[in-house]
């Protein structure tokens with residue numbers, strides 16, 4: 001018998017490691033609550049993970065098997081599990097963070113010591129880090145070139161879910177799933193999206209029916225919600241990348257015209273961003289805490305706890321920023337356009353270090369992924385690969401007018417402004433104190449002046465570049 005060790009691949013369909021294992025022998029699926037990994041988690045992500053585990057376990061139980069749930073250091077509990085169930089090998093899919101690699105090495109050594117075999121597979125991306133390089137064999141630091149090679153490279157087809165008769169089961173330490181409290185976490189207050197493969201497949205199918213054909217044109221408008229919302233599914237592996245890509249290729253084949261085909265390709269290009277940032281992290285693990293792009297004199301970020309707190313609480317008086325930050329707290333997710341706006345606001349208007357923003361996102365996003373989150377933050381802060389140039393600073397007022405013209409997104413998350421017309425919301429910074437107080441007494445005045453801060457941010461970056 002073999003063990004398949006589920007990690008960030010909480011699904012049975014299109015799972016390479018699981019398919020390889022069931023192709024060789026009977027398989028006991030296992031998940032390990034690893035305290036060292038949990039130390040980096042948050043209530044929202046634990047809630048999402050438990051929901052995904054519940055769905056996966058149900059899938060196995062419907063097939064007279066079971067997901068064996070264990071707790072502890074995988075390099076200790078996996079060899080014990082193999083001894084108990086007479087398994088002679090452990091299969092898993094690779095992770096690409098530093099923590100995952102260190103843990104995998106320890107597990108391999110422990111299994112070898114006990115004479116248990118192992119095999120790990122490349123499953124989470126279409127193209128493994130290091131497989132797409134410049135013609136000189138170096139990793140890409142510019143996305144466009146990476147994307148062209150990624151797009152043209154052949155993709156593997158999706159793997160079917162294994163047959164029930166190749167699966168066995170044991171409940172392990174948990175007949176019932178542990179609660180967040182059992183794992184040392186509070187219950188989340190956020191309305192976290194349903195996890196699990198059925199939920200992912202449902203989202204994917206609905207997205208590929210029509211929204212994918214308008215993706216290129218509509219994906220930037222947060223009030224429309226025209227993006228796929230697959231990010232947490234891709235992060236936790238409740239859907240496989242091959243399965244997603246195949247659905248987009250089917251949509252491509254059914255596309256009514258050239259515009260629709262271009263739109264499908266634009267969506268595929270976002271899937272490639274995810275892989276690009278994973279490649280960047282793999283070859284530059286230091287970016288988790290350091291700027292990718294060095295500035296000669298270093299960036300002299302401001303320190304301001306009150307402004308940082310106002311940003312976290314969605315109380316800055318900049319409606320689009322506050323709407324985004326409140327969406328994050330309420331739903332453990334935020335629309336991409338608004339992520340860019342709030343990240344630019346933190347780093348260029350408040351001039352606070354991107355690491356404060358990254359930490360806050362890591363705490364709240366159900367889809368938090370080290371590579372993507374870091375890539376997004378360093379892009380906004382003008383410190384990353386292929387980043388926003390330092391002199392291109394989003395104006396939050398024109399961003400909200402352009403992408404939320406009727407203030408529908410803003411008023412959904414900032415109810416204090418519900419009775420105020422959109423035009424006035426877009427001029428909030430130009431109104432007098434009395435008028436703001438009359439229109440929305442509980443909503444704050446802007447905490448800073450965008451024009452002044454823009455000049456100050458440009459000066460901060462010029463000093464960092466040694467130009468002033």
Ligand SMILES: Cc1cc2nc3c(=O)[nH]c(=O)nc-3n(C[C@H](O)[C@H](O)[C@H](O)COP(=O)(O)OP(=O)(O)OC[C@H]3O[C@@H](n4cnc5c(N)ncnc54)[C@H](O)[C@@H]3O)c2cc1C
Pocket residue numbers: 219227228229230231232234235270271272273274275277334335336337339340343361365367368369370372373374375376377380
């Ligand atoms: C400051 C900042 C932080 C971010 N943090 C994360 C994060 O922790 N986890 C995360 O998955 N994405 C992150 N992103 C990227 C992007 O905002 C989300 O992937 C997207 O909003 C998720 O919604 P969706 O699934 O509807 O996206 P869609 O537009 O439907 O895109 C499909 C998929 O492509 C991938 N993708 C899309 N855009 C990007 C991108 N810019 N970079 C990398 N992958 C992308 C995601 O897996 C996404 O699910 C961040 C962006 C910024 C600006």
